[in-house]
Amino acid sequence: MPQPSTRNRLLEHAEAVFRQKGFDGASVQDITRAADVPKGSFYNHFDSKQDLAVEIVHRYAGGTDLSPLGEGDSPVARLRAYLLGELERTEITGVEFGCLLGTFASDSATAGDRVREAVGEALASRSASLARTIEEGQATGAITARRPAGVLATFLVDALEGAILRAKTAVGPSTAAEEIDIALDALRP
Amino acid sequence: MPQPSTRNRLLEHAEAVFRQKGFDGASVQDITRAADVPKGSFYNHFDSKQDLAVEIVHRYAGGTDLSPLGEGDSPVARLRAYLLGELERTEITGVEFGCLLGTFASDSATAGDRVREAVGEALASRSASLARTIEEGQATGAITARRPAGVLATFLVDALEGAILRAKTAVGPSTAAEEIDIALDALRP
Incomplete structure (x- = not known):
């Protein structure tokens, strides 16, 4: 079974981190740590924490x-x-x-x-x-x-x-x- | 007329900073800058940002x-x-x-x-x-x-x-x- 991509791992874990810490309280490092991916990989997939948060809102609303x-x-x-x-x-x-x-x-x-x-x-x-x-x-x-x-x-x-x-x-x-x-x-x- | 004390300046300005940035988004430096007091003076008056926030809640509720x-x-x-x-x-x-x-x-x-x-x-x-x-x-x-x-x-x-x-x-x-x-x-x- 293929491993979930880094992008998907970030999406999967960011929701809980944002909910627990809020937008300001959650750092990119908190999110990459929760997703167990290298911190540097974040910006290969998202332009900013804001960019990720927008996707998380869409996922949450869609759920x-x-x-x-x-x-x-x-x-x-x-x-x-x-x-x-x-x-x-x-x-x-x-x-x-x-x-x-x-x-x-x-x-x-x-x-x-x-x-x-x-x-x-x-x-x-x-x-x-x-x-x-x-x-x-x-x-x-x-x-x-x-x-x-x-x-x-x-x-x-x-x-x-x-x-x-x-x-x-x-x-x-x-x-x-x-x-x-x-x-x-x-x-x- | 006496100048407001540093402690009072911090209390006066922290409410607006907390309201505008939230607890996590507001740094001690944001607050000392808004109050126009030296950053280092903060901890002479408050043990922590949390300590100040508790006082701000009491002031807000009292108002x-x-x-x-x-x-x-x-x-x-x-x-x-x-x-x-x-x-x-x-x-x-x-x-x-x-x-x-x-x-x-x-x-x-x-x-x-x-x-x-x-x-x-x-x-x-x-x-x-x-x-x-x-x-x-x-x-x-x-x-x-x-x-x-x-x-x-x-x-x-x-x-x-x-x-x-x-x-x-x-x-x-x-x-x-x-x-x-x-x-x-x-x-x-």
Whole structure:
């Protein structure tokens, strides 16, 4: 079986390093060390740490499981299942390290325009996916039609990110799952 | 008039540097340069960057304007005024730099336990302030009593932090003010 290429090794390991240390806290050496490749090889594959981070954002966004949004339950139940799935994703990779998109969003001011825009677009794409399910609920009257589906979707994604952000401080037990239920209460007609 | 002491100069300038660069992105040299003091003087006043960051969190939390929570309007109107005030605070200091507590919460994994705990306690204290106003609303029936005031308060603070977090990516116009209104919808009986 062929060995994964150096480029793939860097991509495989950089996500965890970025999540654990943030954009500024993660050095190129941290990443090459985690990937077990020579430090000098990094720049054969990526122009910069920023260049790698943009690819990591695309991979992370592409790895989002949207399937809970498409199944047969009520729209609100599907939204809940999706949001709890995202929460679980952060639990699996370590609550204390939060969500990669949230971490990079927080690092936007220093990570540079390309990373900032990639994160913003990934969050916007996530909101757009939720908006379609919200529109279904609005059509049946299960979800309030007083506000545009897109804004409600943005609110849900941000409420989740905010709950995950607090969980990183690990002061007191996480109430993130209950906060998702409260956020969904805001969608009542 | 006496000159502000070196220690006070560091405290005055560190907040902006931390907000703009995050805990990891801000070096001691960035801070001493912003404060216009010799780099070597830093360690006469603080044991570490972490030590300074803990003081900055306390100052930031102490600078929170809780007065909107205590005035004569309905509890929900007071909560809205408080949350819009916090949003405005980030607008004045630069939307792209977000909220200092949110930025440090995101940096929790690398900033060290003392910073992490100081931020967690500042967020918990903010929630406790909101919870008292929520309890008033629950007593009159204006706010749902199906959930504990403390959890509703935590949800509101986190929804605000999540909306501010997205605004840092500056992709599309900020919907943060509308998200605050949606979050308050969740408190309906």
